[in-house]
Amino acid sequence: MEEVKLFGATPSPFSYRVIWALKLKGIPYEYVEEDLSNKSALLLQYNPVHKKIPVLVHGGKPIAESIIILEYIEQTWPQNPLLPKEAYERAQARFWTKFAEDKSLTFYAFFRSDGEEHEKAIKDALEVLRILEEQGLGEKKFFGGDTVGLADIAWGWMAYWLGVMEEVVGKKLFEAHAFPRLHEWMENFKKVPAIKENLPERNGMLAHFKRQREILIASSIS
Amino acid sequence: MATSDVKLIGAWASPFVIRALIALKVKSISYEFLQETFGSKSKLLLQSNPIHKKIPVLIHADKPICESLIIVQYIDEVWTSGPTILPSDPYDRAIARFWAAYIDDKWFPCLIGIVRGQLEGEAKETVIQQMSAGLVLLEEAFEKCSEGKGYFGGEKIGYLDIALGSFLGWINVTENMIGMKVIDEAKTPCLVGWAERFCADSAVKEVMPEIEKLEEVAKLLQANV
Numbered sequence: 001m002e003e004v005k006l007f008g009a010t011p012s013p014f015s016y017r018v019i020w021a022l023k024l025k026g027i028p029y030e031y032v033e034e035d036l037s038n039k040s041a042l043l044l045q046y047n048p049v050h051k052k053i054p055v056l057v058h059g060g061k062p063i064a065e066s067i068i069i070l071e072y073i074e075q076t077w078p079q080n081p082l083l084p085k086e087a088y089e090r091a092q093a094r095f096w097t098k099f100a101e102d103k104s105l106t107f108y109a110f111f112r113s114d115g116e117e118h119e120k121a122i123k124d125a126l127e128v129l130r131i132l133e134e135q136g137l138g139e140k141k142f143f144g145g146d147t148v149g150l151a152d153i154a155w156g157w158m159a160y161w162l163g164v165m166e167e168v169v170g171k172k173l174f175e176a177h178a179f180p181r182l183h184e185w186m187e188n189f190k191k192v193p194a195i196k197e198n199l200p201e202r203n204g205m206l207a208h209f210k211r212q213r214e215i216l217i218a219s220s221i222s
Numbered sequence: 223m224a225t226s227d228v229k230l231i232g233a234w235a236s237p238f239v240i241r242a243l244i245a246l247k248v249k250s251i252s253y254e255f256l257q258e259t260f261g262s263k264s265k266l267l268l269q270s271n272p273i274h275k276k277i278p279v280l281i282h283a284d285k286p287i288c289e290s291l292i293i294v295q296y297i298d299e300v301w302t303s304g305p306t307i308l309p310s311d312p313y314d315r316a317i318a319r320f321w322a323a324y325i326d327d328k329w330f331p332c333l334i335g336i337v338r339g340q341l342e343g344e345a346k347e348t349v350i351q352q353m354s355a356g357l358v359l360l361e362e363a364f365e366k367c368s369e370g371k372g373y374f375g376g377e378k379i380g381y382l383d384i385a386l387g388s389f390l391g392w393i394n395v396t397e398n399m400i401g402m403k404v405i406d407e408a409k410t411p412c413l414v415g416w417a418e419r420f421c422a423d424s425a426v427k428e429v430m431p432e433i434e435k436l437e438e439v440a441k442l443l444q445a446n447v
Binding site for chain 2: 071091135
């Protein structure tokens with residue numbers, strides 16, 4: 001098998017999406033930690049358009065954008081599939097995955113803003129949670145059914161990163177009693193061994209996000 | 223397959239709808255086109271796409287599929303007897319997806335920004351430059367993906383051809399608005415030839431709207447802002 005390298009940055013949830021997929025499929029890889037304040041020449045060479053992590057390099061060929069990487073991994077290593085076989089169900093999985101991508105800015109706004117913009121972000125984020133709760137999961141354990149799938153990985157950040165964000169912002173967005181299905185999904189997601197064993201250390205994350213929010217708030221004031 | 227089995231909710235002017243139409247044509251699928259009225263949304267649309275309330279929506283055997291690129295992938299996966307749309311090689315497929323995402327996330331906002339007609343002065347110049355720069359990147363992508371052949375997909379139109387080609391009518395409208403070509407021999411020579419080939423393709427010809435008609439729609443969009 002050709003060499004697999006992942007360029008990532010702790011604690012980016014986009015990085016972890018790829019780690020989870022590789023771990024779920026048992027694909028060996030080399031991990032390269034990038035310092036986002038000082039991006040390597042190699043990263044800039046592999047992702048000249050966006051200059052971002054994660055980048056997967058397989059046999060020397062780079063693939064950028066986390067969800068695109070996940071689809072590549074799924075097609076190249078079909079074991080422990082992340083997508084259902086049936087075309088309509090695949091379209092549904094892709095729909096919820098895209099929904100996660102489209103709404104990441106909403107939660108980022110919750111994290112980086114204050115004042116009026118923050119209030120709007122809260123309202124928008126609660127609406128997203130409501131949609132997921134009522135229309136996303138249905139009666140299923142995971143978006144993927146009985147096992148973790150593409151959409152679960154796309155939304156997986158919520159099971160662990162959201163709590164840290166809320167603590168840093170000092171505002172609770174997610175109440176278990178208001179979103180019981182989502183709450184159960186989060187608990188189940190974190191229990192999956194490939195996920196449980198691959199989560200960033202919480203204190204480090206907290207410190208990192210605290211610093212980030214301070215920088216972002218300060219820059220929005222100036 | 224009965225015509226009524228496949229329906230497409232859309233509007234003839236929308237490049238996102240055009241993507242779905244081209245995919246249906248590529249596979250020679252019979253379908254019923256349900257035209258939405260500009261400025262209002264039908265009950266069927268709101269029912270079929272309650273979360274985004276947007277077109278296109280493909281309805282196949284009464285089940286709705288939303289999001290233009292998801293629809294194109296669905297069509298490719300279900301109708302396997304027709305020509306393939308997505309590249310079969312996983313890496314080529316990833317590259318096609320990468321550029322399609324780039325078009326939607328980074329490039330399209332520039333295009334719609336210009337079409338809406340609200341931008342002026344330096345802001346407008348910046349957006350025009352970004353849109354042009356994006357097309358130069360896509361020119362480079364074309365050189366790599368086409369491998370010397372006529373389309374992003376190689377010998378025939380594929381996913382990325384459809385993702386970008388659906389905008390060609392609107393690119394022309396924009397060029398007329400700003401008085402400058404953004405696909406031209408100097409900066410994007412490959413795309414010039416590709417654009418002609420794409421629009422002449424049998425799957426595209428019937429569904430690509432005329433520029434004059436799109437310009438009327440542009441006026442409505444500008445008035446509605």
